[in-house]
Amino acid sequence: MKIHLTSVFVNDQAKALHFYTEILGFTKKHDIPLGGGARWLTVVSPDEPGGTELLLEPAGHPAVGPYRAALVADGIPLAQFAVADVQAEYERLRGHGVRFTQEPLDMGTVSTAVFDDTCGNLIQLATQPQ
Template structure:
């Protein structure tokens, strides 16, 4: 058994698609209309195109919005992405205007940083 898809709730799939592809560098794996303007929209890392997919899930259930707003208000990351050089990625993203709530910080055996994805989530970057 392995994880093949993980979801990220988004209010606007197109806005999320723009940020996650143009800024973070993910690539579209599936983009299939599913009705009412929603899409089955998954992304993958160009470093692992057959790896785990990130589903930009429409925020259709009322509890999803409450959950996401609470995490964001508390400054808690929704999910985590691994990078090989967190300092370089941090500088690259700063140059693109990305806002960070935490700059690269050593935390035991890892270095972490936390960014705002412009879609209502804090996302943690980690370098082992």
């Protein structure tokens, strides 16, 4: 068994696609119209085009708003992305205007940082030292 797909709820799929591809550097994999303006819209790591897909899922379900608001209010990231160097990625993303809620923090076995994805979520970056 392996993880094939996971999702983040987004307020605006076009805005999310721009952020996740142009700012974060993911590659669009699927973009299939579903009707009513919604799309089956996934991105993947350019390093693993056949790897796990991230679905940029419309946040229309009534439970999504309170769920995400509670996570953001408590500073809890919805997802975690692995990077080779948290500090370097923090600097790169800050250069693109990304707002961080937690600057890089070395916790011994892992270094993390948390940013706002502009689509209603907090996302954590993580690096495990070699």
